[in-house]
Amino acid sequence: ExxxxxxxxxxxxxxxxxxxxxxxxxxxxxxxxxxQQALGQGPQFIFQYYREEENGRGNFPPRFSGLQFPxxxxxxxxxxxxxxxxxxxxxxxxxxxxxxxxxxxxxxxxRLTVV
Amino acid sequence: xxTVTQSQPEMSVQEAETVTLSCxxxxxxNNYYLFWYKQPPxxxxxxxxxxxxxxxxxxxxxxxxxxxxKAAKSFSLKISDSQLGDTAMYFCAFRNTDKLIFGTGTRLQxxx
Numbered sequence: 001e002x003x004x005x006x007x008x009x010x011x012x013x014x015x016x017x018x019x020x021x022x023x024x025x026x027x028x029x030x031x032x033x034x035x036q037q038a039l040g041q042g043p044q045f046i047f048q049y050y051r052e053e054e055n056g057r058g059n060f061p062p063r064f065s066g067l068q069f070p071x072x073x074x075x076x077x078x079x080x081x082x083x084x085x086x087x088x089x090x091x092x093x094x095x096x097x098x099x100x101x102x103x104x105x106x107x108x109x110x111r112l113t114v115v
Numbered sequence: 116x117x118t119v120t121q122s123q124p125e126m127s128v129q130e131a132e133t134v135t136l137s138c139x140x141x142x143x144x145n146n147y148y149l150f151w152y153k154q155p156p157x158x159x160x161x162x163x164x165x166x167x168x169x170x171x172x173x174x175x176x177x178x179x180x181x182x183x184x185k186a187a188k189s190f191s192l193k194i195s196d197s198q199l200g201d202t203a204m205y206f207c208a209f210r211n212t213d214k215l216i217f218g219t220g221t222r223l224q225x226x227x
Contacts, residue, residue: 031212041220043217055213056212056214058214063173092160093213103150105162106152107159108157108159109159
């Protein structure tokens with residue numbers, strides 16, 4: 001059973017640029033969620049995808065967008081990067097509402113630095 | 116809005132001793148799920164233990180156990196026989212539908 005893999009592990013971007021982060025979900029999981037973890041904080045929910053559609057969103061502006069593909073992998077896109085977007089971005093996969101008690105399997109994250 | 120509070124930014128314990136990490140939450144929901152996650156320097160969130168709110172019995176996983184007090188909205192984690200490998204950030208998290216709400220974490224240091 002493969003876990004959640006994220007790429008790249010580290011990334012440095014300039015303010016105003018766009019970035020795409022990638023995530024492969026754990027085998028058998030159909031739901032993918034993205035979280036932003038600022039330094040010294042707990043992760044904050046960005047959004048969730050199920051069957052290639054967004055089915056939940058946190059308090060993030062529209063310049064944060066995503067995709068889920070038929071194989072359940074996912075992308076997080078951030079446009080017009082700001083310095084405050086510097087954070088660890090975590091991807092998590094799960095069985096969604098079918099098994100809410102099951103919890104989430106997390107990847108090791110992408111460390112994004114905006115300069 | 117649901118919130119999760121971890122009031123202990125840092126804790127330390129000697130190897131083989133027992134330590135308890137605190138967590139409180141606020142919700143008007145009756146059916147929900149609670150989790151403790153461990154985040155070592157490798158950054159990956161690792162599920163430690165889970166509790167379903169409708170179950171009165173406290174969850175246990177080997178050296179890890181919880182004290183779930185639903186009326187008080189409290190969900191503490193007890194680590195018995197602490198090991199050096201338990202050194203990490205620990206996050207309490209609440210789930211009702213489609214997302215996890217995390218606390219700010221407790222940094223646990225286990226000393227030899």
